[in-house]
Amino acid sequence: MKRLLNSGFIAMLAVMLLLAGCSGGAKTNTPAGDSSTPPSSSSGSETTPPAAAGGTLNISLYLYPTKLDPKYSVSIAEKNLYQSLYDKLLDIDKDGNLIPMLAEKWEISDDKKTYTFHLRKGVKFHDGTDFNADAVKFNFDRYMEDDSAQKNALKSVDTVTVVDPYTVKVQLKQPFAPFLSLMIEKAGMMVSPAAVKKYGADFNNHPVGTGPFMFKEAVAGSSVTLEKNPNYWQAGLPKMDQVVFKTIQDTNVAFVNLKSGDVDITDKFPYKEIDSVKNDPKVTLINEPSLAFEAIYLNTAKPPFNDKALRQAVDLLIDRDAIVKVALNGAGVPGHSPFAPNVFAHGDSDIAAKPDLAKAKQLLNGKTYTFTLKVGTLPSDQQTGQMIQTMLKPAGIDVKLEKVEVAALDEQTKSKNFDAVLAYWSGRQDPDQSIYDWLYSTGTMNYSGYSNPEVDKLLDEARAETDNAKRKATYDQVMAIVQQDVPNVYLYHVNNTIGVSKAVQGFTYIPDGMIRTANISK
């Protein structure tokens, strides 16, 4: 009997191993002795000698960074990783001011159409090739190609010319105030032209930039490992030997990994744990306003939302304070515009009126309505949806909630197959980048089908103006109109919630919410 069991089991094992053999073994890469991820202890302390900084920093991302090439990236998790892999022409400091990065200084012509960048000298890409004006032109041209996800961001750019090896001129079609702010985004990230030419479509699996860390390996769906760039242009940086970006989709799982020391920084934090870490000896929570907005897009092209009275009533019935308190556990700011607190256009236009049932009923004039609200799969989305359902009911508006998985929701939104859909935009430094494409008649993200010539004119004016005070006044005018028309119901601005282990030193929160690793040690 035992023999039989054994032989059966061994046969099974043999078959499995055989199959494993067919599919190849694991990847061999790190030779033993190299700094592999240390098995963590509960204290999260490093096993490497404390002689100098070094060791491995583990960061968890809630999405796997599939695209390591900024040209094709649309995900915020990828943008987070890029901060370590690529430098940008400009960056921002902790107060949100633009600061030099690969461009040491820049000038703007009087007609606001020509931007001249003077580049930092002596910078090399990870493959040893020089960073210079040719490389900048190459990157601009590449980001403007038809298949580029950054094409829309650079729509205003006409031509890019190399003046001398360290000077580049960017000529715009018309004045475009947000241009500089886009240079801290993916469109301003510099990749190695030599590597692009060498690897072609496979550049995604051999990404090369000038950043503090260089690409080492990627395990699809699981982790991306970067190693120290020994020739980084900022003296003494980076401090770590290695950064591992692990994908942990569930924020609760990321949180326990943070608590146990298996992860040092998490890009998202479970809202319900916010109170539990107030006096935690091991974990700090960064809970800061972001640039994002959450809104309900209303399909104004068909019933019931072709009815302006209904749109206004919905806007008036929602208690945003309650939603932020419950669905986000306070990790957000109630909002009434696309402008988050860190955007200069933010102000009175972002304050919603108190919910007013009597006035809403008056607007609806005794009529009852039914519509379907499509929401994503995040718990906070679900809760937001349920609360809105409850808030609208007393006015005779019956909301059906439909939970839709992300890829399907994406398609249904784009094809305008919805009555109302709960949507999120991660936001940008410049207000134009959170409003223009949503409310302009021909905007790429105008899913509500809104069209108002007056708003179009004002939006064009605002992006051509460089004086921020004047721009804010124009955006205030836009919002005054939009809040009457209500193509979208703006709800709140969710905070960036970043979990940081107390073992980590040198982490600075930057208002774009991205994790920058060059200065971090542990």
Place this chain on the structure above:
Amino acid sequence: MAYILRRLLLTVPVVFMVTIMVFSLLHLLPGDPASVILGPDATPEMLAALREQLGLNKPIALQYWDWLTGVLHGDLGHSLVNNIPVIELIRQSFPATLELTIGTFIVVVLIALPAGIIAAARPGRLADYSSSLFALCGMSIPHFWLGMMFIVLFAMKLGWLPASGYVPFTQNPVTNLSAMILPILSTGLRESAVLMRMVRSSLLDVMNADYVRTAYSKGLRERTVVLRHALKNALVPVVTTSGLIVAGLLGGLVITESIFSIPGFGRLIVDSIFKRDYVTVQGAVLVSALLVIFINLLVDLLYTVIDPRTKSGRGAK
């Protein structure tokens, strides 16, 4: 031998059907890869260009045909999302799932066999009740919850084991094993509950058979009767269940892999479905289907060893 050949030949239409079904189902899902890849800011022109580039504008039948001819040439194609060869993605993700499967199966055999035998040999006694209670708990407790509890207890509170941090065994066996203990235990406990009940009930059936009574009446000791006479026959359905368990595990332990951040086969399939990466899903499902068919074949072959009745064509099934 002829039997094996016949069985192998039968797999061809089965696999064919499976791939056609998966392909059709995937394309029925709303959402398309181009849209996922390009995100919310994509213009209709960009989407159209990318669909053209990925070959998504061809008729579905033609897309399937392209894929099939590729497979017959030994080429599973490239991921739509990041252009990595699908075979490479499977190669990367399979060892983790295989290790999880083997480990889980060892745990299952070590727990379920003894517990099941003891429970059946002492029906209605404490040992039986406690084994049954264990089985009930094992089957009722969701293993994602158990996995989370293990992390909270062993990683967060006690700090004995890591909560994540899988590396391939070949790269660092110690790190690998320490990261695999919790996931293996959390799936193993559940699966062993399933198998234990199987062992128990099938052994109880046999214990009431005439030949077992005969053996007892010959004055043989209980131990001999159970282990020598009864167990061999009782194992027939157990082997089937084991085969199913292994096949199921190899198909991917999506939840376990997600909770413990293990880059396994199950996660590859699920992530690819979310991204509408048709090519990767097809390749992974093909491999998965082949595995299941193969294991079933193996189980049937094991039958012929365990249960002589199957040889004569009077199937015991």
